[in-house]
Amino acid sequence: MSKDDDNGEGEPERRRRRSGPVTAGGDARSAKQFRTRVKTARGRKYSSKLWLERQLNDPYVARAKQDGYRSRAAYKLIELDDKFGLIKPGMRVADLGSAPGGWTQVALKRGAAHVAGIDLLEVEPITGAIQLELDFTEEGAEDTLKDALGGPADLVISDLAPWTTGHKSTDHLRIVALVEAAAYFALDVLKPGGGFVAKVFQGGATGELLDLLKTRFEKVRHYKPPASRSESAETFLIATGFRPEA
Template sequence: MSDEEKRRWIKPTTEKPGSGRSITERKVIARNARTESSKKWIERQLQDPYVRKAMDAGFRSRAAYKLLEIDEATQILKKGQRVIDLGCAPGGWIQVALHKGVGEVVGIDLLPVDPIDGARIFLGDVNEPRDVEKVLAALSGPPDLILSDMAANTTGHKQTDHLRTVALVELAVDFAIAHLAPGGSFCSKVFQGGTTKDLLTTLKTHFRTVKHIKPPASRAGSPEIYVVAKGFKGNRAHKGETE
């Protein structure tokens, strides 16, 4: 699997939520501690209150709190919704969606994800039509909400990293426009200056409201923010009509 394919920063864990550090995790920490950069990463993780909160609450990643905070500000998660999570590993956002009482959740990722009760999770690629068909077929109807926390591996070159991330956001936006139910919502990670002008125009054409949000759980030094679009215009937007 190439770096471009590894869209998630964290590998799924097989340990039970809230069970403390597994033997495997301790071995990984010991191995990573051989380099200064890894030491700094480990120190930051150990000092991060959201990491501890996630472990105590049984969430698979601290990213769960990003979605919880996004939802607190935008109310995108609703009971009974059909939800698709693009780039769902390790499953924290799926856990939050289920916690909020959505009706159906389907996730897809290039990396394997341990099963989550109440969700359907596929190992696959959003670029592959057959994988997309499987995801859509797992729902009883069109999704009401599409989530994407996909992120390309960083290279350290800001322009390259920005272009890679924009490409993933564009992929998620195209997916949402093609498959969302009318009135549906979309939430995706973006970086640096947020969405590009063209992408923002596309979102405003197809959704009634579009806003950017930086949840408190997103580290202050991180360039990530999230775009939330609500009120998908459905078929009328596909035809280029306006309200």
Template sequence: MTIRKDNKGSSGRSYRGEGGLTSKVKKKRGLSASSRRWIERQINDPYVTEARSKGYRSRAALKLEQIDQKHGLFKPGQSVLDLGSAPGGWLQVTAERIGLNQGKGKLAGIDLLDVDPVSGTLIIKGDINDDEKLAELVAHIDGKADWVISDMAADTTGHRPTDHLRTTALLEMALDTALRVLVPGGGFLSKCFQGGAEIELLTVMRQSFDQVKHIKPDASRSESVEIYVLCTGFKGVPDDYLFAD
């Protein structure tokens, strides 16, 4: 568990980088064609450049920034749980929006991986399925959240149906967490990979919230099946809903 009062990572990394012209990665022994393509895409991606220029740790930060700009998610002083935080881009955006640096709001995040500190934020290394870790997170935000946001994604296997089921299981855990901790009127934002298995979860969302929208921010790659579900106006847990053990 780490709470730091400044904005630097423990590694002292600045996260700022430089943008660039279209670049090619030279053929090198040991680098597969797909790795080379991935690196070229990163180097030439304008959102990677924009994220770096804004000091964000991840390209993903821009997705949340765009969603917040368009849908007006956060207000100063709110309490937020961020699930699947590494490397911390969403935490950076949220901290700024809820005014953590001015002593407003509460923010806690969890990831299987290490996350460098974000000023005033509780970051736990662990699995969202671990009840003790969840209890620690929830205690930090005094037991209630205005928002639960989740960008959790499972490592891909390359087998699309398997990847879809694994990511949908994470969506289910994120929704289950939201239903436990949201205040009335609260909101839930989560990554969702379309493929069929998510339909039952969408039914629970529609029963629990006033509004459920599918959104695709510009920074989400068009070729990806990734979308985000944005649920607002938490009404309460459906009568027949069974919480995960």
């Protein structure tokens, strides 16, 4: 389980703003004319060639480099925050599946006072954040993350994604399990009025889980930000206005 910079969109071997849509500019003819193409080198799989070509021609990738974000995925959270007003000054935020750190960067730049992240992969240090190199689903990991938060969270953001096997049923079960784990963690650590954001895929959140969230949050909805590639099956679950159990 790990977050890549765009799960379901990243290089197969690794698997792993102003807001508003970012466009490459020009008409379709110009875009085709100036598109960077990558030759298939010896030893490079065709799928890797396509991934590299897509990265080179992705305006969000270029913008991330210009703005100092570690991945294009940062713009997904930026666009979600612009639409739903998720991040407020002084917040304590838990970032699940935090590698390579783009969402942590956004949360801090938008006013969060403290961010605690967790991922299987190592994350280079980010000032103002604690990053844990742990499997979120392993026993004791949630308690370690709670300690790193230092108190109840105002916002839980999850870009968790499983290592895929290629077996559809198995991968579906892993996706559902991660969404549920993130949601139950949020229910456990959020302050009243807090929010929860999680990446989900087609069929990634069960009706039972959604019904539970609707009883514990004022609003629950789905949204696919412009930065999420159109061919990706991902969308985002946004739950706001957390209500603790009486």
